[in-house]
Amino acid sequence: MEEKQVYEQIGVAMTSRSYVEYEKMFMLQTDELIGKRVLDVSGGASSFTAEARQLGIEAEAVDPLYEKSPDAIAEYGRLEIERSTAKLSKLTDVYDWTFYGSVEQHRAGRIQALQRFVEDFSSAEGSARYHKAALPSLPFGAESFELVMCSHFLFLYEEQFDYAFHTGAVRELLRVCKPGGEVRIYPLMNFRTEEYSRLHDLILEFELAGFTVQKREASLPFLPNSQQYLSIKKEPSA
Structure with a gap:
């Protein structure tokens, strides 16, 4: 049997994704989020927060990466993009390129998102909306x-983080979520x-705790x- 081709990852990667990618991952409706407070957990150097702010969404992000300087994040981000591009170029048959078009277009989008992030992170308001912390x-x-979102961290790193970590992380996401609000993980x-x-097991645990848990289409x-x-x-609160 031919061995399954997989994306090899050591440690937790830093990524740079755009607002439109978040729209598609989490099926966001921008008009419903305007004026609301939204949190991107483990957002890395994604431009979601910067772009969401321009649209009138009260977006914030949290990641241990934010202890670094803007220049250090920019340099680290460029290296990460080159590493991931090299890996993807060897796995082109594994992925569906309908959205990104090609490896090179994927790379260009990552670079653009990184640049937008660094510009916003460096701004006078950046320290108020980018928070250094980790689940x-x-x-x-x-x-x-x-709304609290977490993309490409929980579940993806199953081999590095055990079930207790996952349930503890989800409880924390729910703690900071308002009654009537929602946590989304992708x-x-x-x-x-x-x-x-x-x-x-995780779905059952949180259903028994009184939450409504569903797999939904991205x-x-x-x-x-x-x-x-x-x-x-x-x-919602009673």
Whole structure:
């Protein structure tokens, strides 16, 4: 049997994704988010927060990366983009290029998102919306955000983080989510492009805790088995 081709990743990668990618990963409706407080957890050097702010969304991001200087993040980001591009170029048959078009266009989008991020991170307002911290502990008060998102961290790094870490991280995402709000996590798979092995257990655990948990359809065709995100809704206050 031919060995499955997988994206090899050591350690947690830093990524640079755009607002439109978030729209497709999490099925965002921009007009419904205007004026609302939204958190991007483990956002890396993505331009989501910068672009969302320009659209009138009260977006913030949190990542341990933000302890670095803008120049250091820019340099690290460029290196990460080159590494990931080299890996992707060897796996072109594995992915669906409908959205990105080609490896080179994928690279160009990452560079553009990184540049937008660095510009915003360097701005006078940057320190107020980019927070240095890592799951499972976030530096926000309870019930602070209408929408909390986490992409390409939970589930994806299944081999590095155990089930206890995942449940603790999800509890923390829910803690900072307002009643009536929602936590969304994407994708639901690990680097072997297989669904997170404890996903059923995690869904059941949070359903029993009183949350509404659903797998919902995403619309970013690229990674195999990445057609869904996890929606965890927090009931409104009585």
